[in-house]
Amino acid sequence: MVQLFNMSHDYETGFDAALAALRSGGLVAVPTETVYGLGANATDDNAVEKIFQIKGRPGFNPLIAHVSGLQMAERYGVFDALSRSLAAAFWPGPLTLVVELKPHTNIASAVCAGLPTIALRQPRGTMAELASHLGAPIAAPSANTSGRLSPTRANHVLDDLGDGVDVVLDGGSCMIGVESTIIKVHEGNATLLREGGIAAEDIEAFLGIPLLQGTDKPEVEAPGMLLAHYAPKLPIRLNAKSTKPDEALLAFGTTTSAGPKVRNLSVTGNIDEAARNLFAMLKELDATGATSIAVHPIPETGLGAAINDRLKRAAQSSENGS
Ligand code: AMP
Numbered sequence: 001m002v003q004l005f006n007m008s009h010d011y012e013t014g015f016d017a018a019l020a021a022l023r024s025g026g027l028v029a030v031p032t033e034t035v036y037g038l039g040a041n042a043t044d045d046n047a048v049e050k051i052f053q054i055k056g057r058p059g060f061n062p063l064i065a066h067v068s069g070l071q072m073a074e075r076y077g078v079f080d081a082l083s084r085s086l087a088a089a090f091w092p093g094p095l096t097l098v099v100e101l102k103p104h105t106n107i108a109s110a111v112c113a114g115l116p117t118i119a120l121r122q123p124r125g126t127m128a129e130l131a132s133h134l135g136a137p138i139a140a141p142s143a144n145t146s147g148r149l150s151p152t153r154a155n156h157v158l159d160d161l162g163d164g165v166d167v168v169l170d171g172g173s174c175m176i177g178v179e180s181t182i183i184k185v186h187e188g189n190a191t192l193l194r195e196g197g198i199a200a201e202d203i204e205a206f207l208g209i210p211l212l213q214g215t216d217k218p219e220v221e222a223p224g225m226l227l228a229h230y231a232p233k234l235p236i237r238l239n240a241k242s243t244k245p246d247e248a249l250l251a252f253g254t255t256t257s258a259g260p261k262v263r264n265l266s267v268t269g270n271i272d273e274a275a276r277n278l279f280a281m282l283k284e285l286d287a288t289g290a291t292s293i294a295v296h297p298i299p300e301t302g303l304g305a306a307i308n309d310r311l312k313r314a315a316q317s318s319e320n321g322s
């Protein structure tokens with residue numbers, strides 16, 4: 001039976017239950033500023049294996065290890081001046097750093113999926129505090145079936161994964177709403193592997209130089225990027241200027257469309273608000289019985305890049321029927 005705690009009423013009881021579950025090899029669903037994570041003790045092989053099983057996640061797709069801070073991160077990853085300065089500037093926060101994995105650590109081997117690198121992040125709030133009390137990183141992908149929409153509310157987790165989780169902490173809606181930005185630091189270079197909750201332009205402004213883009217070896221450098229992702233059940237039609245009969249609409253900015261099959265990411269055109277609403281509204285439209293979901297054009301600026309990345313993958317996944 002899943003134990004559910006409301007963090008605004010039962011913070012301490014919930015925290016203690018989650019910590020006990022992590023210590024005994026269980027799975028916990030915990031809100032972060034990005035989305036709800038499905039966490040396990042990253043040094044416990046059996047517990048990490050359960051994450052892959054319950055999500056149906058392929059074993060070649062490595063997990064982000066969530067740490068209490070840079071000190072814990074440096075027990076597992078090799079940090080240089082560049083990765084340290086990024087961590088100092090953006091942690092705690094929605095930035096994941098992929099760095100060289102130290103030899104002979106106690107990290108469960110499935111966390112890095114056999115790669116010579118490890119992905120590390122200090123999130124804001126409860127997840128980092130749990131890692132601190134556990135004395136070990138928490139391996140945590142999003143708390144959803146692999147390939148489906150990410151959860152930004154506790155009920156999304158319960159609906160999707162239900163009894164497979166030991167403890168769910170309900171912290172309300174996630175503040176940012178899209179997953180972390182992933183940067184790989186290697187030989188003094190910073191490469192953007194995934195757009196996410198910190199806009200690439202903010203990281204570039206901090207560094208004073210452009211980020212290198214992507215990778216020509218995604219199967220080695222960022223395996224999860226190749227997978228179908230964020231798929232609602234309905235087909236998605238991007239950059240739609242109008243809706244067809246029986247089509248649902250995910251709007252952005254002012255619109256005259258209204259009704260039960262319309263949601264607006266942000267009436268005022270606020271891109272941060274749009275990111276917060278993205279996954280929840282896609283789920284709601286998915287349940288309307290429409291034939292497909294039309295999506296207004298979304299600007300690429302700020303978190304718009306991450307939103308458009310998720311929407312493109314969602315559209316592709318529905319085209320592929322996955
Ligand atoms: P997700 O948990 O779905 O947000 O995905 C995390 C993504 O981070 C993975 O799909 C990889 O692309 C990337 N990642 C995680 N761990 C590593 C690693 N050790 N080396 C390179 N990329 C990683």
Ligand code: MG
Nearest residue numbers: 141142143150
């Ligand atoms: Mg995910």
